[in-house]
Amino acid sequence: MLRSLCVTLLALVVIGCAQQPAKDDSLYRDLGEKPGITRIVEGMLINVARDERIVHFFAKVDIAGLRDKLVDKFCVIAGGPCVYTGDSLEESHKGQNLSPSHFNALVENLQASMDSQGVPTPVQNRLLARLAALRGQIIEK
Numbered sequence: 001m002l003r004s005l006c007v008t009l010l011a012l013v014v015i016g017c018a019q020q021p022a023k024d025d026s027l028y029r030d031l032g033e034k035p036g037i038t039r040i041v042e043g044m045l046i047n048v049a050r051d052e053r054i055v056h057f058f059a060k061v062d063i064a065g066l067r068d069k070l071v072d073k074f075c076v077i078a079g080g081p082c083v084y085t086g087d088s089l090e091e092s093h094k095g096q097n098l099s100p101s102h103f104n105a106l107v108e109n110l111q112a113s114m115d116s117q118g119v120p121t122p123v124q125n126r127l128l129a130r131l132a133a134l135r136g137q138i139i140e141k
């Protein structure tokens with residue numbers, strides 16, 4: 001009885017694994033997992049603080065809280081095993097009326113941060129492509 005129960009459970013696990021395609025977390029790993037992503041996000045926020053084109057948007061924001069939300073969001077976007085608990089991108093950028101130039105400015109700050117962390121250009125481009133796909137959820141909301 002116990003033996004057949006074990007066999008059945010094992011079969012269910014095997015079938016379950018076979019049916020779920022393995023998640024591609026290669027970008028997450030190439031970015032240095034959570035510690036690497038944390039360094040990238042912190043570097044980006046430091047660059048934003050010096051960027052007169054966009055720093056005013058962040059004047060009243062809890063930056064440590066934003067850092068944590070951004071790390072989780074980037075982690076999920078990169079295919080990592082994180083849980084993002086923040087608002088949707090539409091919701092969090094609503095009313096800010098962000099333009100394509102504001103979006104590009106933030107991306108430049110992100111690129112500069114990845115450059116200084118030594119992230120290889122092809123890896124940078126994979127993250128930037130995934131962020132570019134989210135542009136419509138962020139600008140002119």
Ligand code: HEM
Nearest residue numbers: 054057058061069070073086087092102103106131134138
């Ligand atoms: C792909 C690009 C972007 C991503 C992935 C992104 C992601 C996020 C996330 C995850 C949050 C936190 C939401 C929450 O607190 O629940 C956030 C908030 C915020 N973002 Fe973005 N963002 C992007 C572009 C931008 C740009 C271009 C600007 C301005 C130049 C901007 C300004 C802000 C500000 C000011 C907040 C704080 C809002 C608040 O706390 O009231 N974001 N963003």
